[in-house]
Amino acid sequence: MFAAIRGVLSNDLSIDLGTANTLIYSRGQGIVLNEPSVVAIRQDRGPGGPKSIEAVGTDAKKMLGRTPENITAKRPMKDGVIADFTYTEKMLQHFIRKVHENQFLRPSPRVLICVPCGATQVERRAIRESALGAGARKVYLIEEPMAAAIGAGMPVDEAQGSMVLDIGGGTSEVAVMSLNGIVYSASVRIGGDRFDDAIINYVRRNYGILIGEATAERIKVDIAAAYPGKDLLEIEVKGRNLSEGVPRAFTLNSNEILEALQDPLYGIISAVKNALEQTPPELGSDIAERGIVLTGGGALLRDLDRLIMEETGLPVIIAEDPLTCVARGGGRVLEMIDEHGLDFLAVE
């Protein structure tokens, strides 16, 4: 009975448990949390000593690559699924508490979590368990592209094909939907993280300089483009020169980054082309007429829509506020669960 009371006092949450960022949409309140999926663990008294959570989210992300021996900053999610169960649970617990900060009862919300459509049963189960462990009263799972499409405002309930490409931190999901169901979906383990890795590798190969993940991400956000543009952007970064062993400053331009990103970008393009190939012709013609919708943080990569447009010959649209599409879509589904039942939800 206590759970029910706590349930009345807790808001239903839709969680986009992403590799890079975790977003929480609280029913009736909108996005209430958007923090990096990073946990920093302190382990004093050497290996085998007691572990405690040092920081979670933004604070922990600042520690990435900058920690002393007794602290480990860790990203518990990898490729869209849980890599470290315990820390994911702790992180979720922290976030759920943070959302319900001003309450003295332990929150016990209904939670809807998005899972990549390529996630295995074991991975889905792990996500469900970790949410239950973090204090959720009930856990629903939904396929990420479905949530993304609903969040973007696509007419998925109509008898028309809609194609969505959700580029997250760990995975990119492409799906064709019609009549509230997924007709085709595929997931490739390429996302923002792979872009960062590609930049790191490029810089090491061509400059002989080692840069960290945080720097690579800054380069990507500031100057990276997916399609050759008119203006050339430049950025000055610092990294450790591998031969001299000393930190050095150097300048990178957007064309170099474009070159660096070719591999992961073409991985995504081929996934989209595969999806179009597998789509039934009627739905394919709907998509050709209206276009593909891009969501997720990857959609913010400059001129990515242009690249996909040129490669596929289809109109490509970037959803409004692409980072929060999945969380908002999940929130929308939570509202619809009460009205229409569990039509959209993924089976375990």
Place this chain on the structure above:
Amino acid sequence: MDVAEDNANNPARPAKIGPGERLQAERIKKGLSLEDVAGRMHLSNNILEAIEENNFDEITAPIFVKGYLRAYARIVALNEDDMIEQYLEMYSEEDPPISSTSNMVPELSVKDARIKWTTYLVVLVLGVLLAAWWWNKQQAEEAPISLDAQTSGVAESASAEEPVVSSEVQTGSETLIDSTETAETLETPELESVAITPAPATESSMAVEPEATVVETATGTLANPGRSTPAGLDKMRIIVHADTWADVKDSSNYQLVYDLLRADTSMELTGEAPFAVFLGNGHGVEILFNGEEIEISPKIRDDNTARLNIGG
């Protein structure tokens, strides 16, 4: 270009200018044809025409309209956000229920009256349930005690009756003598107790046992429901002085008693002899079989139990 000439006078139109007209005007200014733009956006010409005519109903969802407007604005180098703003101004009613986080209105917060009242209600219901449970528990605890209290109360009243009777006699005699005193005694509460007690007072010496037997026979018959006791059968009376376990079966092996008998009670059983009796505490029991006392003591074993066959 003929299209350009056709639309050359469009900006001068007095009506409210929608995003479509602005895009079209800009396109013409840049010397681009509809096909050029459609080709760059990979869209069909009729969709672009619909956009330029501000006829957005033909495009199913607002997300596509916004996407096309942005792409078009980029091609003709207009401000994308201005276009979207203008579109939203004109067609705000077509906006989907969820568009962006910024214009999200909180529907339900903890401070909401609904939540508050639900909480109060739940707490109230909880309180009532708790009270009911507590009261029930109290009742349950009192029930067995009340039986004892009743019997002991009877015993007490029986012992207290004698002075009462005498006082009644006294007051009776006194009323004959003095009427003012009767008035006084009438007012005293003692008189009331006197008025109630005469019935047991007449059989005060027997008051304890009959009462107890009534109770026990009642439970005895309750324990053997569905078995009638026809007259002419053997009768056995068990008088219990100390708590004992009793197990009595009649000739047909029917279990008459299978219970813990309490001290200072007695029980009458009717059935067909012989009775097979097992007593857990033989020293504390007296048995009368058809009015005759049965000798139990020789049958009592070291552990105080007794196994008897009565009337066999």
